[in-house]
Amino acid sequence: MSTVQPRLAAAPGTLYLVPTPLDFGLRNGPEMDANPVGSASAWLPRDTVAVASQLTHWISENAKSTRAFLKRVAMDTPLALPLQEHRIVELPRQAHKKGDHMTSSELEQQARAMLAPALQGHDMGLVSEAGMPAVADPGSSIVRAAHALGIPVRPLVGPVSLMLALGASGLNGQQFAFAGYVPQDAEERGKRLHELESMCRRTGQTQILIETPYRNAALLKALLQHLQPQTRLAVSLGLGLAHQVTRSETVLQWRSRPDPAAGLPMDLPAIFLFGTS
Amino acid sequence: MSTVQPRLAAAPGTLYLVPTPLDFGLRNGPEMDANPVGSASAWLPRDTVAVASQLTHWISENAKSTRAFLKRVAMDTPLALPLQEHRIVELPRQAHKKGDHMTSSELEQQARAMLAPALQGHDMGLVSEAGMPAVADPGSSIVRAAHALGIPVRPLVGPVSLMLALGASGLNGQQFAFAGYVPQDAEERGKRLHELESMCRRTGQTQILIETPYRNAALLKALLQHLQPQTRLAVSLGLGLAHQVTRSETVLQWRSRPDPAAGLPMDLPAIFLFGTS
Numbered sequence: 039m040s041t042v043q044p045r046l047a048a049a050p051g052t053l054y055l056v057p058t059p060l061d062f063g064l065r066n067g068p069e070m071d072a073n074p075v076g077s078a079s080a081w082l083p084r085d086t087v088a089v090a091s092q093l094t095h096w097i098s099e100n101a102k103s104t105r106a107f108l109k110r111v112a113m114d115t116p117l118a119l120p121l122q123e124h125r126i127v128e129l130p131r132q133a134h135k136k137g138d139h140m141t142s143s144e145l146e147q148q149a150r151a152m153l154a155p156a157l158q159g160h161d162m163g164l165v166s167e168a169g170m171p172a173v174a175d176p177g178s179s180i181v182r183a184a185h186a187l188g189i190p191v192r193p194l195v196g197p198v199s200l201m202l203a204l205g206a207s208g209l210n211g212q213q214f215a216f217a218g219y220v221p222q223d224a225e226e227r228g229k230r231l232h233e234l235e236s237m238c239r240r241t242g243q244t245q246i247l248i249e250t251p252y253r254n255a256a257l258l259k260a261l262l263q264h265l266q267p268q269t270r271l272a273v274s275l276g277l278g279l280a281h282q283v284t285r286s287e288t289v290l291q292w293r294s295r296p297d298p299a300a301g302l303p304m305d306l307p308a309i310f311l312f313g314t315s
Numbered sequence: 316m317s318t319v320q321p322r323l324a325a326a327p328g329t330l331y332l333v334p335t336p337l338d339f340g341l342r343n344g345p346e347m348d349a350n351p352v353g354s355a356s357a358w359l360p361r362d363t364v365a366v367a368s369q370l371t372h373w374i375s376e377n378a379k380s381t382r383a384f385l386k387r388v389a390m391d392t393p394l395a396l397p398l399q400e401h402r403i404v405e406l407p408r409q410a411h412k413k414g415d416h417m418t419s420s421e422l423e424q425q426a427r428a429m430l431a432p433a434l435q436g437h438d439m440g441l442v443s444e445a446g447m448p449a450v451a452d453p454g455s456s457i458v459r460a461a462h463a464l465g466i467p468v469r470p471l472v473g474p475v476s477l478m479l480a481l482g483a484s485g486l487n488g489q490q491f492a493f494a495g496y497v498p499q500d501a502e503e504r505g506k507r508l509h510e511l512e513s514m515c516r517r518t519g520q521t522q523i524l525i526e527t528p529y530r531n532a533a534l535l536k537a538l539l540q541h542l543q544p545q546t547r548l549a550v551s552l553g554l555g556l557a558h559q560v561t562r563s564e565t566v567l568q569w570r571s572r573p574d575p576a577a578g579l580p581m582d583l584p585a586i587f588l589f590g591t592s
Contacts, residue, residue, distance in 0.1 A: 055482045081472060084356045173478050173488040182485035182547075185563040193479040195358060195555060201450050201478055202470040205332045208459035211450040215492035215520065243492065270459075278472060286462040 051161040053153070053184040055177070056090050057082065057170045057196025058107050060278040060307070077113035081278065086194040091115035093163040095155040096126040097180055103167050127152055129176050149183035156189045170198045174216065174248065199277045200246055203309035206284040207244070207272035210315050214244040220257070231264040235314065238269070244313040254308045255299055261310060262298060265289045269314050276306035286311075328438040330430070330461040332454070333367050334359065334447045334473025335384050337555040337584070354390035358555065363471040368392035370440040372432040373403040374457050380444050404429055406453050426460035433466045447475045451493065451525065476554045477523055480586035483561040484521070484549035487592050491521040497534070508541040512591065515546070521590040531585045532576055538587060539575060542566045546591050553583035 059081035079087050090111045098104040104126050108117060117124075130148045156162045164171045164180050170193070171177035184191050204211055217234060221227045234245045249257045254275075261271055272286035283302055292298050336358035356364050367388045375381040381403050385394060394401075407425045433439045441448045441457050447470070448454040461468050481488055492514070497507045511522045526534045531552075538548055549563035560579055566589075569575050 055479075079361045081360050081362070083358050083360055083473075085358070170478055170482050172482045172485070175488065177482075178485050178488050180485075181483065182563070185485055185561075191483045191485075191561050191563075192559065193483040193554070193561075195474040195479065196360075197472040198475050198478040201447055201475040202332075202472070205447050205449040205454075206458065206468045206470040208449070208455050208457075208462055208468075211452065211455050212495050213493065216490065218489050277470070282469065284462075284468050284470075286459070286468075 049159060050187070050189045051095075051156040051159050052190045052192055053156055053181065054089055054093065054161065054163050055171050055181070055191070055193040056093070056163040056165045057086065057194060057198070058103070058165060058168055059110070060168050060197050060199055076110070078107065078110040079114045082194075082196050086196055087111055087114050089194055090163065092118045093161055094119045094124050095160045095162045096124060097129060097152050097162060097164045097177075098126050099129055099166040099171070099176055101126045101128050104165050107165065125155065129180070145179050146183060146186075149179045150187060152180060153183055153187060153189060156184065157187060168199075170196060173198060174200055174218070197278055199274075199307070199309060200248075202277045203272070203274035203284070203311060204244065204246065206274055206277075207270075207286050207311045209244040209270060209272060209286070209311050209313040210242055211244070213242050214246060214313075216246045218247070219249065220247055220260075222253070224260070227260055228264050231261065235265055235269060235312070238312065238314040242313075242315040244311055247310040249308060249310065251305055251307055254304045257308075257310060258299060258304070261312065262289060262292055265312060266314070267293070269312050272311045273302065274309045274311075275303050277309070279306065281306075326436060327464070327466045328372075328433040328436050329467045329469055330433055330458070331366055331370065331438065331440050332448050332458070332468070332470040333370070333440040333442045334363065334471060334475070335380070335442060335445055336387070337445050337474050337476055353387070355384065355387040356391045359471075359473045363473055364388055364391050366471055367440060369395045370438055371396045371401050372437045372439045373401060374406060374429050374439060374441050374454075375403050376406055376443040376448070376453055378403045378405050381442050384442065402432065406457070422456050423460060426456045427464060429457065430460055430464060430466060433461065434464060445476075447473060450475060451477055451495070474555055476551075476584070476586060477525075479554045480549070480551035480561070480588060481521065481523065483551055483554075484547075484563050484588045486521040486547060486549060486563070486588050486590040487519055488521070490519050491523060491590075493523045495524070496526065497524055497537075499530070501537070504537055505541050508538065512542055512546060512589070515589065515591040519590075519592040521588055524587040526585060526587065528582050528584055531581045534585075534587060535576060535581070538589065539566060539569055542589060543591070544570070546589050549588045550579065551586045551588075552580050554586070556583065558583075 096104055108121055164177050166175040172181055220230045267290035269289050271289050274284040276282040373381055441454050443452040449458055498504045544567035546566050548566050551561040553559040
């Protein structure tokens, strides 16, 4: 399994993809009062925590969250350096806004510059706000730059909410697609949902969507309006938290409820999935 | 976080999706000699191990692997019952062969019958050979039946090799599709790869494929033959193991190597990913 080893100055360090707990951003809500932030090992395997505790150079979506994460790691295993001596740089803003899969020579140059410590022999951690970096989250520009520079890349095991939701949905897990966000404009959104549903019918694919929590209720409404009655729709809310819920039933069954959202904690982070097979 | 609580006989138990380490099936190879099978907590968070140690009723892809898994759980936390008193039933063969996303009333009936202990108030675990059940693995028919019977479904955090590979690829993690296996027939396979590549170009989607290890080399060859030179191709081998490798470069760069597979442990479980954005 993964261990951080001392290296010669000549060899580059490794870029570790370090997943984080899914409860960040919920620290002040009622959910977190019932489920206080605890040590990282509740969410992460021993080997992931062991590697994270030894890293001192970070590329991060948000430095504040990364410091909070490192405090939780330290509850399990002493950090290699005191927290204030860690070097944490934030991903370029461009990587946040539009996603960083787009090729841009400026972004590529910034990414390479951020990896300078790895070229000097330091292992580095790439970390996003919650869950797995570069999966439904920024970070892929850094990973691409690492490959281009000959820096070994190692992903560490941790929570990936999309796959927790897929497993819990009962939908086809042998063919699926993550489509990200759907448009906010009502007409465009309806068009997009029809397009995705016809993709399900053609290929058997499960479609996976996300939304920002305050628009969860609107997306659920749109899905129930646009999808066919026999399509299966699953919604997972608050995955990994004590009060998580996954509901999976046909659109017809959803529609037959007087209030489809009743009983669901619609203000928690949500994943929406549907399929026709 | 998830805990298994005693229940009244009237309330159904919960169906837990229990992920397992990724090193199963490698127990006798050279890789495993260098990396002997250890306790489950190297791969799984404390909360997952805690729940798994308390379950005594299992629905499993392979009962033998499940017993081996439980021995690794017991290295961390005592099991609620001795191993020989666990009730482990295997998924119907139909669910293995074709994937169990296909609606079949026979399969549905079998799935419901297997969930009888949950209806009697027992918590149950759904477990596949390696990784997350019902994700690129059988099990979704059981999850669907649980939803139909009003049995709460809770997925637990653990390794999902597809997402480790996606993160490590540097490819677009904001839009991606898992296409499973491509056809073995050379002509059909070429056609399918062109189809998937044109999907990348139209949508920006990353395509994710798997193959059985003894055909890894053939699939790599086919990918290098059929994909366009500027398409980025990533291969992850032995994810989670000490000797894991991820290589990510353009098809042109892959092709410029005298032997593209040289230096890669091509006999290990592999994930192939490509994208054009």
